[in-house]
Amino acid sequence: MENLNKAKQLVQEAEAVVVVAGNGLAKVEGLDLLGQADFERDFPSIVQKYDVHSVGYALDQHIPSWSEKWQLWSSLIQKYSFDYRPSSTLKNLLQLISHRQYFVATSAFGHFFETAGFNENRIFNAFGDWTKAQCSSGINHGLANIQTAAEKIIAAKPGTDLEKLVPKCEVCGQPLEIHLPLNDHFYPDTAANSRFRWFLTGNEEKKTVFLELGVDETSPQLREPIEHLVAEYPQWSYVAADYPQETLLPEIQERSAGTNADTVSLINNLVTE
Ligand SMILES: [Zn+2]
Numbered sequence: 001m002e003n004l005n006k007a008k009q010l011v012q013e014a015e016a017v018v019v020v021a022g023n024g025l026a027k028v029e030g031l032d033l034l035g036q037a038d039f040e041r042d043f044p045s046i047v048q049k050y051d052v053h054s055v056g057y058a059l060d061q062h063i064p065s066w067s068e069k070w071q072l073w074s075s076l077i078q079k080y081s082f083d084y085r086p087s088s089t090l091k092n093l094l095q096l097i098s099h100r101q102y103f104v105a106t107s108a109f110g111h112f113f114e115t116a117g118f119n120e121n122r123i124f125n126a127f128g129d130w131t132k133a134q135c136s137s138g139i140n141h142g143l144a145n146i147q148t149a150a151e152k153i154i155a156a157k158p159g160t161d162l163e164k165l166v167p168k169c170e171v172c173g174q175p176l177e178i179h180l181p182l183n184d185h186f187y188p189d190t191a192a193n194s195r196f197r198w199f200l201t202g203n204e205e206k207k208t209v210f211l212e213l214g215v216d217e218t219s220p221q222l223r224e225p226i227e228h229l230v231a232e233y234p235q236w237s238y239v240a241a242d243y244p245q246e247t248l249l250p251e252i253q254e255r256s257a258g259t260n261a262d263t264v265s266l267i268n269n270l271v272t273e
Pocket residue numbers: 135136137139141169170171172173174
């Protein structure tokens with residue numbers, strides 16, 4: 001309990017908040033990358049066709065045909081992102097930080113923060129956002145929204161030539177692919193990345209709390225590098241779910257709160273008066 005109080009105090013006193021959210025947060029929002037039971041229930045035809053049993057494996061599947069790739073991607077994205085409704089946890093988090101300077105850096109690629117009403121200019125989707133697409137040519141031709149294309153593919157009647165519905169790059173005409181690091185030519189959103197860096201630079205001297213939620217072994221880039229970053233600036237502090245105090249870097253222990261609470265209980269605790 002003591003650590004939850006400390007966590008609360010650090011968040012309350014902070015002038016700026018950086019939310020660092022991993023795939024555990026995506027799970028809270030309904031997208032469990034490795035979960036099998038729901039996937040088998042919701043996507044029996046994908047299970048049968050490709051013998052994959054989770055979103056993670058479905059995305060890793062090598063499918064040569066663009067129309068088949070897009071059929072698979074469209075059904076997943078529709079369920080987990082276009083039909084998505086924000087959880088009370090994410091709404092509470094927004095309420096908690098909305099009156100402060102904030103930034104979100106996340107490996108959750110389901111467009112959850114944007115849909116929940118967080119400022120789009122204050123979100124860096126470090127591992128991409130699968131509601132957007134990049135050129136498959138290997139050259140960075142920018143990001144495109146894919147909702148309309150995905151909806152057309154899902155609504156296509158049997159017999160439709162799906163190849164014609166595969167979205168193409170406006171610059172070079174090559175097929176688009178969803179914006180995830182599925183191959184070696186993934187281009188991170190550099191504009192959002194720059195905004196994130198500027199945000200950090202602008203808050204070097206301010207009380208800034210890094211609120212780490214649902215970061216697990218699937219996104220190690222969001223753990224240690226962030227702790228080391230916090231260690232560099234004495235005004236910065238670190239609050240983490242699912243991460244006991246003793247596991248924190250020794251040099252940031254005093255100004256940080258690691259908790260055993262999971263993401264949902266930590267946020268609920270932080271918003272309670
Ligand atoms: Zn292109």
